[in-house]
Amino acid sequence: MSIEDKIILKIRDLSVSTDGNQILNGLNLTVKKGETHAIMGPNGSGKSTLAKTVAGHPDYLITSGKIKFLNKDLSSMSVNERSNLGLFLGFQYPIEIPGLSNTAFLKAAINAQRKFYDLEDISAHDFLLQLKSTADQLGLDQSFLSRGVNEGFSGGEKKRNEIMQMLMLNPKLSILDETDSGLDIDSMKVVARGVNSSRSEDSSTIIITHYERLLNYLVPDYVHVFFDGKIIKTGNLELANELEKKGYEWLIQKK
Amino acid sequence: MVNSKKIKSLFDNSKLDLNLSLSSEYPVWFQDFKQKSLDRFKEHNIPSVTDNEWKYTKIDSLLELLFNREVLNRIDPKELPDKNIVSDKDAICIHFHNGQYFASSDLPNHIKIFSKTHDKDIFKNLFKSDINPQRSFLSDMNSIIFSDTLLIKTLQNQKVDTEIHIINHSHYDSIIAPRVHIHVAENSSLKIFEHVKSSTQSVISHLMTIFCEADSNLEFYKLIEQQKDTHFLSTQTAQMAENSKVNCFSWDFGAKTSTTNTLAELDGKKSEFHYSALFTPSHDHHSGNQLRVEHNANKTKSRIKIRGVLNDQSKGVFFGKIKVNEDVLGTSAFMENKNLLISDDATISTQPILEIYNDDTECSHSATSGSIDEEKLFYIQSRGIPEIAAKQYLIGSFIKELINEITSIKIKTLLQNNFQYIDNQS
Known part of the structure; x- marks a missing residue:
């Protein structure tokens, strides 16, 4: 396998603007198969912008780079093609869609992916089996499945629902945007277990977070610090621990 | 300047020939009824832009068009729709073609048809008494044009479980006038589904009257599916006695002009009127809903939910007025109009009005208009679902609340078949 084959995501000199404001400024990042990367950094440093740009949000304009x-x-590529290829974005604020049930939504998503690979629709039996076991794994009650997508869910339930979608779609790269925010300790453990269970030699994860706590469960291979739209430092879990104690000031001043 | 031109001014120079329906095949009392309707029709003013209800509908040019068409209440055997749809084991089906009755299942006693081939005299009293409380130009227009009439009248304490399906089909470049009278007697109940379909450039003047006696219950569903160059003018009235309840759902796909004018009079205490309507026009279609609800007795209740989904260059109009009269206590009224514009060129005019003359009233109204939520669209697409399907899901989610309220499985299935992304699992 060549080096290129091992690379899942390669970002080169990426600059992105939204609403006329330049947010990312020449970002470089390479994620290989099986790796877990954490992205930390102060508010407004461009973490979520990166997530949305990679997923193809129409409000984010690539001004240079690849x-x-x-x-x-x-x-x-369209938003849905990116997903079909194996990209998953776990939303910071999952969207409520009343009137469309979780079950119907997930089934449509899985069948869209299967269609992309010229496969027949999933059988109702297989789908329900998979759905039930994934919901059990995440401690989501069966009643959630028939409710509207995220409709009236608590913050923690919405985040678990994102992880459920991720596990059902079995992506090659998951970008989890502040999946840990608003979670109590028990929910965080459940979410971390869910993410860990999806890790494999072939799939990779990018975790955007403000806190080391989730990272202690997930143990990333790399921790990157974002500032002003690019990476200013890369390290490992120790860097996250250091940031927890000292904040970002010392890094920014050093820069 | 206020336009107070009378319909007469358009009528006298028109090509409209009413001889057909005034022919000697019909009894004298019927011809009298027609003549009176005609005289009254001519005296109506043509609605103008100063008339709130008709402000956004070009009714004058439509009337001109109407008077230059041929009245053709007849069946052409070559054009008859498939007879197979007549046989439905679970429902009584009655077919009208170009305004004329042509086929039905075996009819029970509570369903009567006025036509050339049926007994006319049972209708004598119906046409003698004033069955058009609204007496608008729309109802008078139907009265001068129609030939056949359907009367559905229950006995006291008669609970009819079998649904009645009325199919009104038209297939000519002509004017037709379907007419349905529903009379739900004391402590009886009915379930009716009406399907109005047209295949060519017809002008359809549709009339329906509902009369609900005390403790009666009516469920009514209406599907209006027209060709793009059809003009459809519908008027419907509901008079409701004590403790009666009407549940109505209608879905209008739009036409060159499609407009439904509804008047509900809650005359008996504790009567309830529930009206949900969906309009989904596309192309350059016009779809309008004008609605008036009058609370004339104590403890009456009305629930109005109107949803519009507008595509292409279509235009939607909603005018709704709830009136609570003086001396009327304990009214509960709610009126809501929500619109989803799925194209940049579609337009909507919405005007919900409350007219309340008594403080002992619980009443609210709301109107919203917006386009597809981009964040929701992005979320659905981010799970691999293509944009077109994602939009359909969002439209389905927008109308879901109305669909959920439908108790007839048959109607629900029919709607779900029309909108494949309505999710029936939540």
Whole structure:
């Protein structure tokens, strides 16, 4: 396997603006298969912008640079094609869609992915089995499945629901945008177990977070610190621990 | 300047030939009824832009068009729809083609048809008494044009479980006038589904009257599916006695002009009127809903929910007025109009009005208009679902609340077949 084949995500010199404001300024990041990367950094440093840009949010405009996912240029790909290829974004604020049940939504998502790979629709039996075991794994009550997508869910339930979608879609790269925010300790353990269970030699994860706590459960291979739209320092879990104690000031001043 | 031109001014120079329906095949009392309707029709003013209800509907040019068409209340055997749809084991089906009755299942006693081939005299009293409380130009227009009539009248204490399906089909470049009278007697109940379909450039003047006696219950569903160059003018009235309840749902797909004018009079105490309507026009279609609810007795209740989904260059109009009269206590009224514009060129005019003359009233109204929520769209797409399907899901989610209230499984299935992304699992 060549080095290129091992790379899942390759971002080169990426600059992104939204609403006329430049947010990312020449960002470089490479994620290989099986790796877990954590992205930390102060508010407004561009963490969520990176997540949304990679997922293809129409409000984020790439002004220069390239994003390659599985060696394919993402810029010309629609949001759904990126997902079908194996990209998953866990939303910081999951969206409520009343009137569309979780079950119907997940089934449509799985079948869209299967169609992309020229496979037949999943059988009702297989789908329900998979759905039930995933919901059990995350401690989500069966009643959640028939409710509208995230409709009236608590903050913690919404985040668990994101992880459920991730596990059902079995992505090659998951970007989890502050999945730990608003979670109590028990929920965080459940979410961490869910993420850990999805890790494999072939799939990778990017975790955007403000706190080391989730990272202690997930143990990332790399911890990157964002500031002013680019990475100013890369380290390992120790860096996250240091940031927890000292904050970001010392790094920014050093820069 | 206020336009107070009378319909007469349009009528006298028109090509409209009413001889057909005034022919000697019909009894004298019927011809009298027609003549009186005609005289009254001519005296109505043509609604103008100063008339709130008609402000956004070009009714004058439509009337001109109407008077230059041929009245053609007849069946052409070549154009008859498939007879297979007549046989439905679970329902009584009655078919009208170009305004004329042509087929039905075996009819029970509570369903009567006025036509050339049926007994006319049972209708004598119906046409003698004033069955058009609204007496608008729309109801008078139907009265001068129609030929056949359907009367559904229950006996006291008669609970009819079998649904009645009325199919009104038109297939000509002509004017037709379907007419339905529903009379739900004391402590009886009915379930009716009406399907109005057109295949060519018809002008359809549709009339329906509902009369609910004390403790009666009516469930009514209406599907209006027109060709793009059809003009559809509908008027419906409901008069409700003590403790009666009407549940109505209608879905209008739009037409060149499609407008439904509804008047509900809650005359008996504790009567309830529930009205949900969905309009989904596309192309350059016009779809309008004008609605008036009058609370005339104590402890009456009305619930109005109107949803519009507008595509392309279509135009939607909602005018709704709830009136609570003086001396009327304990009214509960709610009126809501929500609109989803799925194209930049679609427009909506919405005007909910409350007119309340008594303080002992619980009443609210709301109106919203917006386009597809981009964040919701992004969320659905981010799970691999293509944009077109994602939009359909959001439209389905927007109308779901109305669909959920439908108790007839048959109607629900029909709607779900039309909107494949309505999710029936939540």
